[in-house]
Amino acid sequence: MIALLLALVATGFLAVHYASVVLFLRRLETDRPAAPGLIGTPRVTLLRPVCGLDPFDAETLRTSFTQDYPEYDVIFCAASPDDPVLPLIRHLIAEHPQVSARLLVGEARVTRNPKINNVWKGWYSDTAEWVCMTDANLLLPPDYLSRVVASWGPATGLVSSPAVGIRPQGLAGRLECAFLNGNQARLQFAADSLGKGYAQGKTLFFNKPLIERFGGLAVLGRELAEDAAATHLMRDIGLRVRLTPLPFAQPVGRRRLSQVWNRQLRWSRIRRDGFPQLFGAEPANGSVLPGLVCLGALAGAGLSPALVLGYLGLWYAAEARLMRRAGWPSGWQDIAVLPLRDLMIPAIWATTFLRRGFDWRGNTMGDAAAAPTLHPAE
Template identity: 25%
Template sequence: MLNLLSIIFLILTLGSIVYYLYSLYSCHSFFSLENKINPDFSPPISILKPLWGLETNLEENLTSFINQNYPLYQIVFCVRDKDDPVIFLVEELIVKYSQQDLKLVVIDRVIGYNYKVSNLANGFPYCDYDLILIADSDIEVKKDYLSTIVQPLQDEKVGVVTCLYQSFADNYIGIIESLGVAYNFIPNVLTARQLEGINFAFGSSILIRKKVLEKIGNFQRIANSLADDFLLGNLPTKLGYQTVLVNYIVKHHIEKESFDNYFKRQIRWFRCIKVARFKGYLGMIFTFGIVNSFIFSIVLYFNVLSLSLLLITFFLKLILSYNIGFKYLKNITIKNYLGLVVVVDFMQFYIWLIALFGNKIKWKNSQFILNQKGELIFLK
């Protein structure tokens, strides 16, 4: 006979099975979309690149944005510290690609606790065009990037275009993170897209109309928000614009770091999600199917029913992870570490559980509290 605890985890396990099945459908639906390129639609684009320090693969990342098969675009490199070594790299790129419209802006003005947003705000006045592309410095793209992501903006109702990313790393912490992106993050996003559409964006790529950016209050509106990318996709939808997730995957290069820094960064990210979409955050419990079914098996002492559901859940999770990592992303690293799907599930569940309670975060050697609006309140 089932007790209350076993009933709870039975519901969670069955919910996870439904989620995995629906996620398989959602991923297939999204990756089946074809990117139709209209050669007559290529409005000029201003690319804002916030920079801080010399990151892994930085020169290749920046060069990939410089070398685009697109008729008219500019890149504004934004730096805060006049002694930042990244300035020398940018200056070299400006000389090397003198035929391109490249600008370096070094301004130390700070408008809030989010220094990246301050960087963007400082570079914004130097943008000449009506379309603004914001992309993090750890992103690498192909030459058809601009011509692909701009296409949804043919519809005037579309205010923002964003895209997914896959992560690459050559260290064990980075590999764990890249697996989390492929196994959990991408299916979560695509399931949410299928259920309710997209009302958020990702720092990997945010293409926004200048007039839309100005209508939401420009960068000053998000200067104290940690989830700046989320808000750049969310706030325009509240004004009636659409945010579109285009079927284009960019490369995200992960820096080598300690497990402690990785853990703190994941806590920050999860708590941002919790503040921004609390109901969705609670619903993430169904995405940890292996954890739910394993606990259910323990509660029922690994009887036939619990073991059967555990095997079904594990099998579905394996299929979902394999499809995303190998079939859709064609990422050999993800395929090689497919066996770590269980480890990733338990790690992400633990982070989710820790982030559920409390609103303190540590960011850049300072401590903050995230309020109900997702804004940073300085502690020390």
């Protein structure tokens, strides 16, 4: 009896996993070029916070100027006048005089979120009523703004989208893509397909008057992550977080294993504090718990434990199919790191309890300091 029950639970895990894959594959089949949606094509401010100089910044930030969108302007926000990315941004602005673009430097330390403190000056400058906050390491296709704007629908309060990793190098780079793509993006888009969308900070598209009506940027800085705060705000006021039809790419390149671990641990702590019920279920994410349940069923039925390899083969075959169909990195090395990723998930979950808060680009995510210090850009 127990063996049968465990077999049913293991089958249920596999069915849910396959369902999440199918939901994403359906999005691929129905994807169409962006057409004007509910709000048409309003003027949009593309707000890009920057911090430090990363290997792909010249490529990703340059895509800010190549948008096939009727009317938009770009505001780059840096916290420090000594940030090494500033010469690059000034060069890109000079290289594209046809695009309205500005660089603002300074940090308003009014929340405990350094990213919100950085974009504060841009948000409260002469921005459009529609603002798209986009991370610096996101590679924007020419129809990026068109797709984001067209995704605004009835009862929408925010449009968002996760990133998918491309161009990984080495084991750690491939592991980063395994987390970003087949795990996080798959689950986030599955939730959106079921009407339970939640925000991810890579892309956050707001109606500025709406946000101001409910407290402005200060509300988004109440929590350790602005995407968690934005999701809670939308649910509190009865509006939806909607995702774009498909995610946008982030070049990954080479990573260190410690970078992958620390980034995933940071996000895990954000989920623990922002979504405790969801966080409590995270040990069931990945193949480890389902595989153990399958082993229990096999042992109870007196069958060979080696049969669990067939179960895991079915599990990873679905994800490998998704990776190839979506155009994500899907060579044998990319598939080979999937079990390592799944082994890390419960280890990261357990480590999350060792401390509160986290460090991000040299900032300890804690209480806000006082007044702003602004430095005008040249």
